[in-house]
Amino acid sequence: MIYRLILSLRNARYKGGRHSVKAPVPTICVGNITVGGTGKTPHCEMILRLLLDSDRWGSRNIALLSRGYKRRSKGFQEVLYNGSAATFGDEPLQIKRKFPPVVAAVCKDRVAGCEALAKDGAELIVLDDAYQYRKLKADLNIVLTPYDRPVSEDSLLPFGRLRDLPKRLYDADIVIVSKCPYVLDPEDKVAMAHTLGFDSYDPDTCIATRPSPTRAGKKNGEVQSCMLLFTGISYDRPTPVFDQADSRYIYSHKIVLFSGIADDTPLRNHLSDSYKIVEHLHFPDHHAYTKSDLRALRRAMKRNPTAAFATTEKDAQRLRDLPQMPRDILERLFFFPIAVDFLSDGERELFTEKLITL
Known part of the structure; x- marks a missing residue:
């Protein structure tokens, strides 16, 4: 009720363009x-x-x-x-x-x-x-x-x-x-x-x-x-997050899906049509990946040695910030470009x- 009241008062203040500039x-x-x-x-x-x-x-x-x-x-x-x-x-x-x-x-x-x-x-x-x-x-x-x-x-x-x-x-x-x-x-x-x-x-x-x-x-x-x-x-073909990625992992048709976005359901549904999702790791929206997260990915890699790692296009931007990404992880990292x-x-x-x- 308090949040609704705050929003109502705020919207009343700006109603009709008052207090707004172009x-x-x-x-x-x-x-x-x-x-x-x-x-x-x-x-x-x-x-x-x-x-x-x-x-x-x-x-x-x-x-x-x-x-x-x-x-x-x-x-x-x-x-x-x-x-x-x-x-x-x-x-x-x-x-x-x-x-x-x-x-x-x-x-x-x-x-x-x-x-x-x-x-x-x-x-x-x-x-x-x-x-x-x-x-x-x-x-x-x-x-x-x-x-x-x-x-x-x-x-x-x-x-x-x-x-x-x-x-x-x-x-x-x-x-x-x-x-x-x-x-x-x-x-x-x-x-x-x-x-x-x-x-x-x-x-x-x-x-x-x-x-x-x-x-x-x-x-x-x-x-x-x-x-x-x-x-x-719609989603395009898998794209390497890093140039050193090995496309042979994609051909295994096994995916470890991980993401840090609000809703990865559309990507999950898309992947389910062509791949077997063997694991699904979900992080908070706009999550900044850490060395601890890399350790979690490595554990998933050991459980699924032939699987590719799939993530979203937004996650790919944040993953590239990580210094010294281990080669055994980066070579299996792919994202799927999104379009509407x-x-x-x-x-x-x-x-x-x-x-x-x-």
Whole structure:
């Protein structure tokens, strides 16, 4: 109850854009209402890919700004391609390595971060996980909610995984239901829209509507609408974390899976189709691996001498920070690159049009 009250007071303070400022250049915010596990990073990557492929933004200066969760550095920092996850955070480092032309930066103060990037020539900024940073008013707000645990069926912390009020979903310009099965009928999408609290949803236009709260002096509330879209996850072929990896371990079709992310269920399901997962080790989200963890991996290696070690793309960034990785471990370390895409070409086209018109 206390947490709900604090959130209500905070949201009331910023209602209607009060006490918020806009960045000097257009901004796209990618966020969520839950604590991790919705796929913000791969969605940021998809957005960057669509922007870079467009005629309008492909030759212009695009930047990405993140808080850089659990980084050791302070203040505004531009992410270096050969930098470390400890310095910049695993997510912005992953994005920088996949999109070298994009200027990636980290800064806890998003307003100051946007001003610094704009001063350096950025013409558009993608904000990773800034939906709760109310001091900055983004030009386009995109909020993710997972298909298997929509915000309407969750609870506020500490009883659930919600870090914001569920009704904040309706303040977004675009709501994306992430981690969907790749085959969803229009009826399934309408059902999900109703589950999320929308009154109506048109699968052709992808517009969802919901009456806003009644305002004083008005008998009926105004109609709120947003774009409601659906995405799924895919994984690419196994990629060595280190150049010395030996692909023969992959051919054993035995996997020791380990990860330090909020939810590795999609990867686990993907691997189960082609590999036998002989062990599964789970570490906390954004976990910084230590020598003690290496000893745990070595024990797993001795129990499964022919198995490959599989992990996530984000974990790979942190593993590369470890000094003197033992050869018998690094030669069997692989990650599976992740990507997201819309369930239909129509959704992708509508979304792209929204992006490039900023």
